[in-house]
Amino acid sequence: METPKKEHANWQSYGVTALFIVLLTIFLKGFEFFFDLVNISLLYIFPVLFSAVRWGRGPSFFAAGLGVLAFDFFFVPPQFSLTVADLRYILTFIVFLCVAGLTASLASKLMDQFQQAQKKEANTAALYALSRKITAISDLDMLLKQIVQHVSDTLDAKAAIMLPNQEGVQEVEAYSKNSGDWASDEAHLTIAGWVSHNNTIAGRGTRRLSESSDLHVPLATDQQVHGVLAVQVGDRVMSDMPELIRIIEALSDLAAVAISRVKLADEAKVAQLTAESEKLRTALLDSLSHELRTPLATIIGSVTGLLDGEDVFGPEDRRELLLTTREGATRMNRLVGNLLGMVRIESGMMRLNKMWCGIEDVVGVALSQLKDSLQNRVVSVVLDPDLPSVPLDEVLMEQVLLNVISNAIKYSPEGSEIRLNAEQNGKRLRLSITDEGGGIPPGDRERIFEKFYRGDRTKHIPGTGLGLAICKSIVEAHGGSITANARTDGRQGTVIELSLPLSQ
Template identity: 35%
Template sequence: MSPDPLKTERAGSALQTYTLTCAACATTTMLATPLYAYLDSANIVMLFLLTVLGVAVKLGRNAAVLASLLSVLCFDIFFVPPRFSLAVSDIQYVVTFFVMLVTALTTTHFTSVLRQRAQEALRREQQTQALYLLAKQLAGVLQLEQVVEISASFIRTQLVAQAVVLLPDEGRHTLSPVPFGAPLPVEMHLARVAFDSGRFVRSDEVMGMGLAAFYFPLKAPMRMRGVLAVAFPAEAEAPGDATLSLLEALSSLIAVALERLHYVEVAQATEVRMLTERLRSSILSALSHDLRTPLTAMVGLADSLFLVKPTLAPAALETAQALHEQADRLASLVGNLLDMARLNAGEVRLRREWQLLEEVVGASLKLLGGALSKHRIRVILPPDLPLLEFDAVLIERVLCNLLENAAKYAPEGSTIELRAAVRDGHVDVAVLDEGPGFPMLRKAELFNMFVRGEAVSGKPGTGLGLAICKAIIEAHGGEIDVENRPEGGARVYFRLPLGVPPSIEEELP
């Protein structure tokens, strides 16, 4: 088994320290020997005390204790009669030895304490400076791997330890290490406890098993971002309070950096999405504007074929009717695209007026007379429905889209209901049908552009109806949502704020 290099290095350093201590005492003895005939014993003692003080300052406590013992021994052998022996002719020298040893040890103690505190202060200053530089580096990183690399390098350099950052998945159910450098075994249970509790967790039992024993939660201002697992070498001393405080400060910096990266990604994704929507709206607006004129001409030309004299053959009239229907459907599609582009661009100004909802409902049913002819229509409106402030044209578009969708997907002969009720300062308007309903697993996507309720459907459409409805209702300060009825079918409902209608003064007779 090969020797531990760290232990070998420490043994070599201790041997060198003790060698220097013996050399210092021997040097003092050689310098004081020629002065023996001229100096009093007390002055020679001072020379040895000065040596002990120097050793304590330069070499530390253990070397100073050895220097104290060697100084007493050298003073006894070389300067106390009879010289060159351990015998003492005068009993008073025993007191001198005792006072000299106590003074040397006391000086060693206080000097070592001061030296240790000076070293700790210097180390804290260095760590604080390194922590400040680390904070500057983390403030400029743009990738998660950079955060992990900088943090691991800091721990490896300042604390001679290994570290790994554990991040939660999207569901926040499991923690996974960020791959960087050599893998560090961790105890996932301890990491989970630190993540869930938000408190520092340590376990000295797993240290001997080669696992990380210290787990610091990465607690950011908004939420928990992960866990920092740290492992110190098995032969190293247990970290003190100063080291743990440093790691806690480091954990806070890592958490803030991770949260900043998260919101940078969110901001970038939002900006890209906004630019994409703006570009798409611009393209749709340009295309729909350029297509509207030729489509209107096509509808007019198809209508003119019915007025030709003499009357065209039945086959030609059927072709003209089909051309009219397709051109009219394409014109409606282009109109929806243009409306959606305007709504997304914020170019639509609401013409709000206080009016009755019944009038808009009646206009919508009349406009969709042909599309609703194969269904039973039931309208349930309370007689005391108050006036509402809304744009009649846009709300009519919402009702037309909802009723047309219900008629498109509900089976022929089924009932389509339109209901309204006053609840909690709002008016709820709902359209109910007896169709297949909505795929609720994709509920969050139903109001996006070009998303349809059925993944595979032979029904014509582009998936713009609900998106237009949502944009119009939200522009009025309302909400819109969908749900499936327990008895079968779908329910699409929106709510509009009641507001305070103007007072109407009665006319005097």
């Protein structure tokens, strides 16, 4: 058990005090002719002050009493006797004891105040250090480990945190180093359940389980009790417990706020994901009810015409209807591909199957799939003849080009030009698609790559707002970038530029 300096100084302090007075007496006896009795009595105040500051009232009063005896025995006539020749020395002794006692009390009180200030400073430093450690932590497991270890290091005691599981039963989630056996004691979980249910502290120095060697503090905020902090305080004396409980409660309050913050952040993430999923579901339903309806109606109309008008349509008309059917099916396939691609991206299931490919092959496949959709638009392809092969997922990159070129077709007038340029730029391949459409406002050039975003100028044109978002995810998965800019030749239109690394 610890022995507080304020009330119960140990025997060593009394021994040192006695030795101090013996040495002072020897010194004064050796130089007795240089001091009068008044000076000698004042010098005996020093052991009193030293003992009061160092150990408290007990040793200081002992120093005062022993100092009076030494002064009387060695210096007051008749010397080497506790009797006095002049009764006025009795008054001197009384005054000395009163002054020494008062001085000792004041010095001891100042020392106590200094020690209290040191404790408060240490507590504040501990709280500040914990707040700095946990401010930027967003992972709950890491947060709990930091808290218990900091509490353990600050209090030099074992610590553990219990949190309720889905059934509301307390479980040990984190404990300090070398505290596994102590933390796994079933008694902790039982007490923690009671503390959490009643939101009340229990353990040594409290009204409940006051003789226990542990302290259980609820980790509570205004909203709820998040868990319980358990600390092994040992057999510390009860007079020390109020101050210790205050610092543990302060640490637990800070920990509770941090746990609440992380939980709220996790709930916000879940809510955001739920909202995104709901938005995606709504977009899927909208796409199925609107975007698929047009090509389905085209296909049904063309097929019905072929079946019902077998004797009416000539070979050229039949070909026209079949081309219309193929265009509608291609549009449906592209739409479904975009929807499935976004689902794979959102679920984290998109995987790249990179191979060394020539960009001219990817461009050729994309254009061949879109030739029926051009509607008198002119496509110009300018590829650097010395372009090296590029490591990419050919299927996914074809989907990127299909989406970008489809947008160029959708938002540019018939008879306009769509130009594709590819060139090597250092260690990267730069591929640009330029159209002669209405252009994109500066404020929308980054937002068009967000899921479901449709600019005000294009809301009247059918679309889901997923195509460019998918392109951005695929291109960035390849280590590249995709941007939208205005044309630099002074003409109206948009330039979508892809930049891809030439090495894996």
